[in-house]
Amino acid sequence: MTRAPGLSVRLKLTLSYAGFVMLAGALLLAVVWVFLLRYVPDGAIRTLGPFVPNRSDLVRAFVPKAVAMLGFLLVFGLVGGWILAGRMLAPLTRITAATRRAASGSLSHRIWLPGRRDEFRELADAFDTMLARLEAHVAEQQRFAANASHELRTPLAIMQTLLEVIARKDLDRDTGELVDRLHTVNTRAIDLTEALLLLSRADRRSFTREHVDLSLIAEEAAETLLLLAESRGLTIETSGEETPTIGSHALLLQMTTNLVHNGIVHNLPEQGTVWVTTSVHATTVALTVENTGKILAPQMVSTLIEPFQRGTERIRTDHAGVGLGLAIVNSIARAHDGTLTLGPRATGGLRVTVHLPAPSQHASGSDGLAPPPAPVARRPR
DSSP, rough: OOOOOOOOOHOOOOOOHHHHHHHHHHHHHHHHHHHHHHHHHHOOOOSSSSSSOOHHHHHHHHHHHHHHHHHHHHHEEEEEHHHHHHHHHHHHHHHHHHHHOOOOOOOOOOOOSSSOOOOOHHHHHHHHHHHHHHHHHHHHHHHHHHHHHHHHHHHHHHOOOOHIIIIIIISSOHHHHHHHHHHHHHHHHHHHHHHHHHHHHHHOOOOOOOOEHHHOOOOHHHHHHHHHHTTOOOEEEEEEEEEEEEEHHHHHHHHHHHHHHHHHHHSSSSSSSEEEEEEEEEEEEEEEEEOOOOOOOHHHHHTTTTTTTTTTTOOOTOOOOOOHHHHHHHHHHHHHTOOEEEEEESSSEEEEEEEEEOOOOTEEEEEEEOOOOOOOOOOOO
């Protein structure tokens, strides 16, 4: 935004300091003048004793010195005000320099303003915190863009290879196999694109909030993936009381489905179990998904939230996903002002817990949200 040039803050403060000093000096001289006039008579005074000045003599003696004093106060106020304003605005100068460096793309710089806590120190600390978060966010987005480009390039490269090597060079080859392989690769590319779009939607928080029951969402996700679990010889167990919260039903269902799907895919070859539990706490509600499986190292578990991370298994299976499952879960949880916690189970497998804010007692009718849904009959689990 282009603005017309104006006076600097330092000059404004200097003029304010000088004006205050001049006003204080003028008031002081006025008080002295009134005090002197009170005891000095008007007109000529004749006396045989010592000379007694009258008001005319007082004016000739006082006014020039008063004017000189005001001139001195003006110069003193301007010089002193300029120095004081410079010292007061020195932290602001450092903050401005850091802001310009950040605007030019350098997010690693910090102000680190010394001294005790005051308004400028709080502003500098808040700016340093903002720079740190921006730097981390930009680094995360850069890693995400690089990983997304790599993941999208892989199916496209496979399709190009199939078309060039098989379709062009081996004309006698059965096209049915080629079509099937192209369909598989294309489906994976579509799934990855949809996951990226869902992740972007969750990060923008562009969704409508409504009253939902997290326990019903957990049941819906479990029923959706029941056939997949049975085909792998796994069992899904759901439990928990009514768990009301506020958010997007579609996004929370996607979050829960991703967690249950992750528990099914990364499980024992057979006779494994996935536990889906919901619970209500004082200020939050919780969704916990646990699964049996291999013993996981805590260091490896902490990286699973990163996009395109699949633990130690980089081999793509028929249901391996695109490596965005937990990243999407984390984004949806953050978009709902919640938290995601991962931890290995002592006997093997993973425990994932999502904490979401519980709706306040006065939420309905005061925040523009629809009233809570009526209780739904639950079938035995």
